[in-house]
Amino acid sequence: MRTIYVGEITKNIKEMCIEANYFLSQDMDAAMKHAVSIEKAPLGRQILSQLQENLQIAGKDMIPICQDTGMAVVFLEIGQEVHLEGGLLEDAVNEGVRQGYTEGYLRKSVVKDPLERENTKDNTPAVIHYEIVKGDTLTITVAPKGFGSENMSRIFMLKPADGIEGVKQAILTAVKDAGPNACPPMVVGVGIGGTFEKCALMAKKALTRKTGSHAETPYVKAMEEELLQKINGLGIGPGGLGGTVTALAVHIETYPTHIAGLPVAVNICCHVNRHVTRVL
Numbered sequence: 001m002r003t004i005y006v007g008e009i010t011k012n013i014k015e016m017c018i019e020a021n022y023f024l025s026q027d028m029d030a031a032m033k034h035a036v037s038i039e040k041a042p043l044g045r046q047i048l049s050q051l052q053e054n055l056q057i058a059g060k061d062m063i064p065i066c067q068d069t070g071m072a073v074v075f076l077e078i079g080q081e082v083h084l085e086g087g088l089l090e091d092a093v094n095e096g097v098r099q100g101y102t103e104g105y106l107r108k109s110v111v112k113d114p115l116e117r118e119n120t121k122d123n124t125p126a127v128i129h130y131e132i133v134k135g136d137t138l139t140i141t142v143a144p145k146g147f148g149s150e151n152m153s154r155i156f157m158l159k160p161a162d163g164i165e166g167v168k169q170a171i172l173t174a175v176k177d178a179g180p181n182a183c184p185p186m187v188v189g190v191g192i193g194g195t196f197e198k199c200a201l202m203a204k205k206a207l208t209r210k211t212g213s214h215a216e217t218p219y220v221k222a223m224e225e226e227l228l229q230k231i232n233g234l235g236i237g238p239g240g241l242g243g244t245v246t247a248l249a250v251h252i253e254t255y256p257t258h259i260a261g262l263p264v265a266v267n268i269c270c271h272v273n274r275h276v277t278r279v280l
Contacts, residue, residue: 002136006092013096016142018104044243070144072126079135152178158262174266180240183270193255203267206251
């Protein structure tokens with residue numbers, strides 16, 4: 001049994017909120033630079049170059065890479081040999097978010113009630129996903145999600161008879177409908193299987209994978225590659241103004257499901273696709 005004090009969790013989440021919002025992750029930085037080199041449309045290349053300049057200014061001047069600093073989504077993979085002390089885990093996570101967004105001068109975008117719309121003024125509460133895993137470490141992933149792209153999310157409750165072609169068509173439909181609203185070039189997270197809520201969670205977590213990595217299952221990997229090619233053939237392009245780079249990656253996660261269903265969730269993220277992971 002290993003003890004972790006929740007104050008360490010607060011400290012790390014504070015730093016991760018600031019890091020995710022000020023700096024592009026290494027995998028996304030590499031993907032964006034590659035996009036500039038392969039974009040065929042002159043206007044598309046110009047937009048990608050402007051985005052690169054924006055990222056450089058943000059890092060140099062320590063300002064957010066996007067004005068929408070998102071709602072904090074936190075994934076916790078807790079080793080079952082870990083013992084937490086010093087307070088409640090959920091309180092520690094939210095305190096880290098509060099400190100990060102306040103001290104980092106990040107935009108406060110969370111409202112206390114979805115209909116009354118009063119701002120909480122510190123970007124809490126976070127959306128927290130817990131998973132118990134083997135071992136004695138705690139893995140934290142902070143993924144602030146802006147709502148330009150979040151609002152383009154879709155869930156399709158397909159019939160089993162729709163099969164793999166139906167799944168592909170659903171994903172393409174979601175991307176076409178999103179168009180410029182998801183701030184392309186985008187990363188497309190997909191969850192297939194499980195239940196209504198499980199496929200949505202898989203789609204969200206898929207966005208935190210290393211950009212351009214592939215699923216281990218051969219047919220899923222083939223789908224990722226095929227869909228990336230088809231999405232980039234839609235002509236939406238950087239900023240939605242036309243081009244050959246609409247998406248930087250398609251990440252698909254799958255899970256067993258019921259004999260009567262075929263749930264598919266699509267969660268699109270904009271070109272910054274913020275995510276930071278640390279292991280305590």
